[in-house]
Amino acid sequence: MGNMTELNEQALAKYRNSFLHEVEERVEEGDWVKMCMQCGVCAGSCTFGPHWEHSPQKIFMMIRAGKREEVLRSDSMWMCTSCYNCVVRCPRKLPITQIMHGLAQYAHRLGVAPKMQPTRDLSLIFWNNCIKTGRVNELRFTLSLYFKDGLMAGIRQALSMQSIALALLMAKRLNPLEFFKGHECKDKAGIHRMLKKAQEIESRRQGAHK
Ligand code: SF4
Ligand code: SF4
Numbered sequence: 001m002g003n004m005t006e007l008n009e010q011a012l013a014k015y016r017n018s019f020l021h022e023v024e025e026r027v028e029e030g031d032w033v034k035m036c037m038q039c040g041v042c043a044g045s046c047t048f049g050p051h052w053e054h055s056p057q058k059i060f061m062m063i064r065a066g067k068r069e070e071v072l073r074s075d076s077m078w079m080c081t082s083c084y085n086c087v088v089r090c091p092r093k094l095p096i097t098q099i100m101h102g103l104a105q106y107a108h109r110l111g112v113a114p115k116m117q118p119t120r121d122l123s124l125i126f127w128n129n130c131i132k133t134g135r136v137n138e139l140r141f142t143l144s145l146y147f148k149d150g151l152m153a154g155i156r157q158a159l160s161m162q163s164i165a166l167a168l169l170m171a172k173r174l175n176p177l178e179f180f181k182g183h184e185c186k187d188k189a190g191i192h193r194m195l196k197k198a199q200e201i202e203s204r205r206q207g208a209h210k
Contacts, residue, residue, distance in 0.1 A: 008110040012068075019068040020052040028102030029095045036060040042086035042096050052076045056086055056096045059103070072107040080104075123146055133196055134185030139178040 015022035023030035036057070048122035054062065062071050081098040089094050104120070107113040110198055125144045125158045130136045146161075147154030158165075168174035185191055 004053050005111050008112055011110060019071070020064050020067045022068070023063050023103070023106075025115075027099065027106045029098040030095045032099060032101060033060050033063050035092045035094055037092055040089060041089050041091065044092075045085045045089050047081060047083050048079050052079050056100060059100075060094075069112075071103065072110065074107075074111045074112060075117055077101070077104045077107075078114070078117050105209060119144075131191070134188055134191040135183045135184065137178055137182035139174065139176070140182070195203055 011022060011026070015025075016187065020033060023033055026140075037055060038061060040055075040057050043049060043057040045054060046052065049055055050108060054071075055073055059074070059076060061073055077100040082095060082097050082099065082101070084097055087094070104113065108120065120143065123139060126136070129141045143154070146157040165174060169176075
């Protein structure tokens with residue numbers, strides 16, 4: 001993957017004044033955005049709606065109005081819980097959930113997603129954990145999450161969860177040795193090759209090399 005800021009600059013130059021066009025070409029299911037008729041059903045149905053800065057309806061309106069910075073730097077689409085409430089109710093059948101995740105992923109690729117966003121942090125930790133061996137190492141995943149904000153914060157968090165850790169240990173659901181070497185997929189190298197290929201295809205699809 002190339003330099004993310006550079007990718008952002010390239011996208012800016014290519015799609016100047018046409019954020020809708022950029023979304024249509026580069027964001028998953030982005031070509032649906034123009035179908036939105038601004039009825040507001042998604043905004044009213046969203047489970048987390050009241051806590052979002054911008055509802056899906058507003059995000060679609062902002063995309064059409066060319067508010068690139070405001071949309072891509074927004075925290076809103078990271079709040080989507082994939083409940084699909086909006087999708088089943090949208091009279092125009094927009095795949096709103098996929099577009100929300102597509103926008104978040106695109107902002108992340110460009111390096112303009114909000115920093116310290118908890119969903120983004122969790123997704124990155126999960127992804128980096130599972131691609132290493134092809135399987136999630138739960139112990140390391142949990143510890144990475146606890147210690148992501150520093151040593152003291154991690155210790156505090158770990159201490160607050162010690163009774164649960166103990167119960168998991170007693171029930172043989174937690175193996176401290178996993179910290180050193182956890183389960184691995186048989187063909188780890190094959191998984192890495194597959195992911196590399198998928199990344200190449202995705203980059204081509206999103207026009208990152210254009
Ligand atoms: S429910 Fe569908 S058509 Fe209505 S505002 Fe939301 S996305 Fe647009
Ligand atoms: S899928 Fe996402 S955008 Fe749609 S209602 Fe649920 S939380 Fe809101």
